[in-house]
Amino acid sequence: MKRNLSILLALLCLLALAPALAQAPRAYAPENLRTLSYNDQVRVISLEYEDQSGGRRIPDDQLRFYLDQVNRSNWGFSRIKSDIAQSLRGSAPPPSSGTQTMRCESTDGRGHTCRTPWQGHSRLVRQLSRGDCVEGRTWQSQWGQVFVSGGCRGEFAESHDAPGAGGNRVVCESTGSRPRTCPTPWRGSSRLERQLSSAPCTQGRTWGSSRGEVWVDDGCRGVFGPGQGQGWGPGAYSVTCVASGPGHTTCAWDRSRGRPYVMELLPNARCVERHNWGYDDRVGLWVSGNCRARFGAR
Structure with a gap:
């Protein structure tokens, strides 16, 4: 009888402590992640991403970025948690300089378009991925949006340059002879500046342009720039x-x-x-x- 009573009391104590245990902070990582082994760093960062994302796996390039920041830039666990939260929200808060920024990320190499809080064009202010963010190849800017692909993840701010200024160029490629449409950072027509493919790029046949985009087909790959006068010159x-x-x-x-x-x-x-x-x-x-x-x- 006494034994059964002891078991019952123990169960009641556990039930009473359950809410407090559930609210206790997670303690699977110290603030200084450099005190952990490499495998443990991978484990705790992956667990934090799973917790915040509802069970999703952290992208490989994002994990490598955090490991680099821990071991080269002394990022603490709280900084990692904050950055994960920002990446899942899709935007970052304005930095102390007062410049408004937003984050746009290509996960698993897929293309992604992000709306910007400003109406004009954008510029890359910080690359977050190991994969290169190359304007015209893995990221492009249009009025009110940014497009990223190929694993490019970065923070962007408003650009005050005129469209087409600074040598803006777009690489548009038809792979497997399939058609593809690429957005351009200028609003008018485009011209072919350099052919990259062995297949011919013939305007009107394997490439063409409309306002704000270029299309390619049948294996045409090329570098495109803004058309002369954007195709809308007053005397054209x-x-x-x-x-x-x-x-x-x-x-x-x-x-x-x-x-x-x-x-x-x-x-x-x-x-x-x-x-x-x-x-x-x-x-x-x-x-x-x-x-x-x-x-x-x-």
Whole structure:
């Protein structure tokens, strides 16, 4: 009888202590993580990320970044916890300098677009990933948003440079001959500055541009910059031609201007020369199918 009573009292004590134990702070890591072995550092950082993210696994490049900060920059465990919380929220608070920043991260190499609290373009102020953040290749800026890919994780601030200033360039690549659309940090048309692929990059056939983006196809890979005058110069001759109905639609073109080229695609259009648009001196400029574009003179 006495034995049963002792067991009952012990159970009651444990039940009384349960709330306090549940509220006790986690004690699986000291503040100075450098006192732990490498494997224990990996374990406690991974556990903290799982706790804050609801069970998700920490990305490998983010884990390597934290290990570097612990062993090279003396980050404490509280700093790691705070940074994990900021990364899961997707933005960082303004630094003491008063410059507003936001964080944008490509996890597992996937592309990700982040809205910015400012309306203009952005600049990279701090790289957080081991993978390089290279403008035009693994990150790009547009009005009111930042796009990252290839494992780039960084903090961004508003840029006061004019669009296209500072040599802004975009690398756009069709891999596996599949089409791809790349956002550009300028709002107008684009031009091919350097071909990177052995497959030809032919405007209107394997690459083209519309306002704020470049598309590539059939293995074209190239470096693109802003079009001259962004394609909207006050003295530039251009004609907008839109296919309507079956068959060809012809549009007036001043022969003295030379041959036309696709200056800018209209939304959701695709124009391929000699397939759904063309020009000859007898017929003039013609379009068909889903070709809808603004044409300029060569």
